[in-house]
Amino acid sequence: MSYFSDIYKGIKTLLTGMSVTGKYFLTSRKGAITQQYPDNRDTLKMFERFRGEVVMPHDENNEHQCTGCQKCELACPNGSIEIIWDRGIDEATGKKKKFIDRHIYHLGLCTMCGLCIEACPTDAIVWAQNYENSTYDRTQLTKVLNRPGSKVKAGIED
Amino acid sequence: MNISLNITETIQEWLMSMMPEGVASIAAMVTVALIYLIIFAVAGLYLVLLERRVAAWFQLRIGPNRVGPLGLLQTMADALKLVSKELTGTIKADKFLYNLAPYFVIVSSLMALAVFPFTKEFQAFDINIGIFFLIAISSIGVIGILLGGWSSNNKFALIGAMRSGVQTISYELSVGLSLLTMIVITGSLQLSEIVEVQKQGWLILQGHVPAIIAFMVYMIAGTAETNRAPFDMVEAESELGAGFHTEYSGMKFAYFFLAEFINMFIIAAIATTVFFGAWLSPFGITESLPWLGVFWFLGKTLILVFLMMWFRWTFPRLRVDQLLTLEWKYLLPINLINILIMAIIVWLNLTIKF
């Protein structure tokens, strides 16, 4: 007798399984979970904390906040950041001061761990939310974060 | 409206007005074959598209929607891509059998299409052993699969092919017996007569309980015979990679792929013919317009095709020994008893006729 009850139970479980997929079949037009990338580029917005790449914000006077303390370079686990720095005379105080020549960031090496941004004492580098980082040429992944001719904002001390 | 869909005779008569009789007969056969080939190659492609859309809707996705309006040209583009692809193969393959296998599969599935009565007249070949012919033809395809798996010189392909052999040989039995159950009612193997009998009610209603059991057995065995999930032992991508067609690429792979979908159509079409009255409309509502039979036939077939897709996207795959257990311990005994019951019902005249 268990032979027939097995068949009955088996068919019943199969039908309950089909009811789940059947329900989604009928409602799927509303509930598609996939995204139509890249058509939805305009509406696709990353969260504000999203780790896209490291950038150095500049204000309208082309000034950034990096003092060249190299804490980010030390914090980076895989050498994605290189700082080329120099010493010069600070115009305001007339003292000798360290400033950055180039803040080089290798996006290709970066693992987006966020340790450099944690380490930065002056909030000179932050995360950008862009997510399309692929390029056709690997050299384009090496970026200089400070813009040409930029200088450190007055009042930022290390 | 008087559209003649009796294509074989129409074409033959038209050709006979131009050339001698013998030549015309051969030319008519070739023409009809070509028409069928083109129609069903395209239909097969759209079945692939249908499967992909249906799967997407089951899986909360959108499905192909980029190529052409609503993605309608997607499979055409895929086919073009496959045609232009390089035909790769293994060095130590048995070249002759390796190249032969895909044609075996596709030809055997296209052959079966000839006998279906899409309407009263739209039937290329009304052979008097129709059902027998269908069963015979549909079991040739497995030879192609066996050849492909054997000659590929790949162990995954070989395991897939052997599984396919085991599976098709077993399930062939259930397909045949469940159709035989219905033959008890009709008393004829000829498809046009089977349809004629159903003017008194579709066979699934005429034969009531045993007919429904036979239909369920047929659908299970039919799904197994097309090697589709949950019986896709042959491919079983999580076990064997791609199974018997691991080493095939380009158009040869496309033949296997297309054959799977045409086979699915055939299984559904047989069920439509035998259980659901082929081109007959429900309650005879379109009896005055016989060409609408195509619509009814395809409609019923597609519903059954959808059912098979629903199976595929819901159920897990069986293991190879469970597959055989299901056939030999469940389907076969049920089927044999079912034939007996059907015979008694027909003998005592307990069938329901309208």
Next chain:
Amino acid sequence: MTNEALQKLINDWIPDLEFSEEESQFLNITVKPENLHQLMSDLKSNKETSFDYLFCLSGVDWQPELGVVYHLESTTHRHIIVVKVKTTDRENPVLDTVCDIWRTAEFHEREVFDFFGIKFNNHPNLKRLFLTDEWEGFPLRKDYEDEINMVIK
């Protein structure tokens, strides 16, 4: 069982055991290589200790010694012990296998062999696990050098 009780119990089994609780949260036993297998099987089979769960087996290069650290736990008594074994032979270090006592050791010992070059007697299938068979050297040793693949900061 507390660490003191364990120490008292085990101390009688085998001579020359060194016990230590400094610089570690567990009781540490240092054992001579020749007594290793005996101690381990006793630790597992004794009803009072019954260390049946070897949850970590790590090779360590102590310079100059090479050695293996076994972390053992008892699933019945829930006490933990650490067994250390060291050998000074860097060219051909050989220890006894414990994979007949805990089967998990089979893979862990292969890993140690792969990275430290410590051979295990009676191991059923001692060959490289992660690296290719033709790899030269043992990467996790402190004196391993590979100028191409290693980035040194």
Next chain:
Amino acid sequence: METTLIKSNFKSEEYFINMGPQHPATHGVLRLLLTIDGEIIKKVEPDLGYIHRSIEKMCERDSYQQIVHLTDRMDYLSSHINNEAVCLTVENALQLDIPDRVKVIRTILGELTRIASHTLWWGVMGMDVGALTTYFYGFRDREMINDIFEETCGARLTMNYNIPGGLMFDIHPNFVQRTKDFIKHFKTKLPEYDTLLTGNVIFQKRMKGVGILSKEDAISFGASGPVGRGSGYSCDVRKHHPYSAYDKVTFNEALKTEGDTFARYQVRIQEMWESMAIIEQLIDNIPEGDVQVATNAVIKLPKGEFYQKVETARGELGVYIISTGTKNPYRVKFRSPGFSNLSLLNHIAVGGKIGDLVASMATLDLVIPDIDR
């Protein structure tokens, strides 16, 4: 279904087949050398190392803050818990007093990670046994958790949200609401998992009595996590060696005694319910306070050896650090759960069919980078 082999005079020959490193069922670059007789598995030998990055060696040159982000890349499906393990080791070594807020947030995130890992496993498990649709249903629910992670931590997979001494920054204001929404959503979806797959007769036939692992063998092979608990071996680190806020919450350890693949499957489904219960107990009671304890910019661990075990989604992860008192560890060893669980594959798969091997492997829930550290 049990089958009986009939001894016959046919000469059968064992053959060798190479499963992987590119194979749909190995979930990554695991290579299995199978010896098969027909369909019956005679021997399974894993060949590892295709993505070995020698994280243990890299740790020896990194500072303690930098080690954390490497552990993301071991078992990437429970990256948060891996991070936590390293941080706990360092914090215990420094004897830091971690604020309750950090402990609670870590626990919630850890349990979310566990659910995310198990939903992915469920989807992939269904796919391995042939039910392809489960994959999308599993991912639908996992995406919601990933969104929570992304909003709070900034990354979906390799989060690196923990630092020695606490959390990198505070949780996002939406975190609590989003987590509650997810729990509400998932409570309606998890029963669907059961109706779709667990109850299915084909699925049960495939899973029951397959890949049996006895309790003694589970302990001997060092099985942990759902694999061990499916064999009736109580091995939940959260119960036996509680860390973070696990001593403050009540939950049941999911235990099954059958030891087959179906038991392991049920344990994981049960664990998702327990994880939701833990989150519900904590989500309304996140204490106020700091999320960091001040540490030196250069962390130097005292001389000694430190071991910390945590329960990841796959089982017991151990972090063993030997310090000589410098800013770099002398030796770091990660005792990964997947490594031990893989070692028992040969034991449970021999005698089964190829399909059984796939089902067994699916319930071991192997993540290859976790094995190839």
